[in-house]
Amino acid sequence: MEIVVCVRPVPEAETRLRVAPNGQTLDADGVKFVLAGYDESAVEQALLLKEAVAGSTVHVVACGPAPRTEEVLRASLALGCDRATWVEAPAEFAADSIRAAGAIAAVVRSPLPDLLLCGKQGGDDESGLFSGALGEHLGLPDLNYVTDLRWDAGTSRFRFQRATEAGAERWEAPAPLVVGLQQAWNDPRTAKLPNILKSRKATVAKVHADPSVPPGAGQPEKFELPAPRTGAKLIEYKTPEEAAQKLVRILREEAKVLP
Amino acid sequence: MPDFSLTPEQESLRDLARKFARTEMAPHAAECDRAARFPDEIYRKAYDLGLMNLNVPAEYGGSGLALFEQCLIVEELAYACGGMTTSVIANCLALEPIILGGSPEQKERFLKPFCAQYQFASFCLTEPSGGSDAGALRTLARREGDQYVLNGEKCFITNAPHASLYTVFATVDPSLRHRGITAFVVPRSTPGVTPGKDEEKMGHRASSTSTVRFEDVRVPVRDRLGADGEGFALAMRTLDQTRTPIGALATGIAQAALDHAAAYSLKRHSFGKPISEHQAIQIRLANMVQAVHAARLLTWHAAWAIDRGQRGTLESSIAKCFASDSALQVADEAIQTFGGYGYMKEYPVEKLLRDAKLTQIYEGANEIQRSVMARELLRAYA
DSSP, rough: OOOEEEEEEETTTTTTOOTTTTSSSSTTTTEEEEOOOOHHHHHHHHHHHHHHHHHEEEEEEEEETTHHHHHHHHHHHHHTTEEEEEEEEOHHHHSSSSHHHHHHHHHOOOOOOOOEEEEOOOOSSSSOOOHHHHHHEEEEEEEEEEEEEEEEETTEEEEEEEEEEEEEEEEEESEEEHHHHHHOOOOOOOOHHHHHHHHSSSSSEEEOTTTOOOOOOOOOOOOOOOOOOOOOOOOSSHHHHHHHHHHIIIIIIIIIHHH | OOOOOOHHHHHHHHHHHHHHHIIIHHHHHHHHHTTTTOOHHHHHHHTTTTTTTTTTTTTEEEEEEHHHHHHHHHHHHHHHHHHHHHHHHHHHHHHHHHHHHHHHHHHIIHHHHHSSOOOOEEOOOOBBSSSOOOGGGGOOEETTTEEEEEEEEEEEEEEEEEEEEEEEEESSGGGGGGGGEEEEEEETTSTEEEEOOOOOOOOTTTSSEHHHHHHHEEEEEEEEEESSSSSHHHHHHHHHHHHHHHHHHHHHHHHHHHHHHHHHHHHHTTTTEEGGGSSSHHHHHHHHHHHHHHHHHHHHHHHHHHHHHHHOOOOHHHHHHHHHHHHHHHHHHHHHHHHHHHHHSTTTTHHHHHHHHHHTTTSHHHHHHHHHHHHHHHTTTT
């Protein structure tokens, strides 16, 4: 089975975010970028399928600028992906999920793999657009929020579930297919030290993103951090009755959430 | 121009160690300390990820890292638990004599099968009657045909109860002092090898330490490292390699103490404001950050010098001594910052003080490091 897994670099969760002077993007200076959390699951799922289906290969692809994009590709190689392709593009290009999907689609279109996997959403803007956009660009069926993805060799179909608000849907679909993954069977594995060393020496194929891929319809106008939270209010009291009276008064007169 | 930035490869290795330390080690550090538990399952995971035999060349199944990269990893591990780190890196110390002094045949025979599975080795130099004065060791290696017969006792041996392989320093003739010392590789399975009971320790309680007795232990000549009398120099060359990571280990403990103290100072209030706004606390934190920063840079510098092929005796002694003294100082100041809470076992900083203390003692007590420094220094003026 030929599997393509699409990943992207996102700021590490502990990063203190700053807005760039242009007010439209994140200030990347000094920010550490890592594999997005759901993409880690997608890589794990790709590797699990590779291990389950003999003769499979996993090709990891990412669109974005240096050095962060190359770094997450090497991290994916260290986890066990077989080869990597870096679709080089400026950060603004790659931040547009629909455009990035178009640029990646151009690279993986021929020959089409059996499965294209990505995380259900990024770890930064969480747009959740990528899998749908990739399916559209390639003219393939796409499904997001997928769990428990397996290959049934008997029927030559993928079997999986989709989490919905009402419960889990059970699906089956033939290859080729685009899947946005919610969760792999396992927690994502950790790369071993010798594989990290090997991944540093591995070849990462580099292509330039096709600039003629049109941007998505909507573009961010302004980027701002949430307002700092204001302090909690501590009610001082001697009896529970007094506490309740004070709380009701505050909710009614100050917060105005009670009539 | 010296460059203090890490390469992407170095960052990846540090990130691996950091992730392992914070997700696998840290959650169990307090419990293992309290119960003096040797967390086999954590050490096995460290082995599986390649974090254990860091200095063994890759051709023999180790990770084959230079000293600088070893130090990056050791500091991260020690940030989570000094004791676990001691047990994880003890193989590096035990195997270094084979790496430095073993023949290609011995490396093939000992290192390869050893590294191919999860197991421990122990470095057996110190004896009950003498630690720092290694030239005075009494364990005897009597030659009988193509064998040596070992008799004696070693003490304070890290991981000894769990080890399957020992590198042992013994003398072929005590009257020769240093020139009689000879090194051997002794599998635990050899008749007459008996590790003692686990010692009850002040710190590093997730690590295991015991005596090892050798009673009429027959070692074939082909398991001797180098020639008769070459053992002392081999032990010293080994410690020249492994001393610097102890600086990194101490730096990790010190960084943890600083982080705990700084975070606590922001949330603990006294006299109507966070204690971080009191100048007394600020000055203390400033002193702590200086010590941590200097310890790290001295460690990096020693590792860098040795990786460039220098012997690095002076540099590694400075790094080990300064970083371990700093770790004790910074851990002490962290406790003071926490006040009464810092003295309580419920808080994490008193463990750091107990763990830091050992770094001043093992792998060459700081008194010895200072003698080495003075000797190296004065040589330049003589």
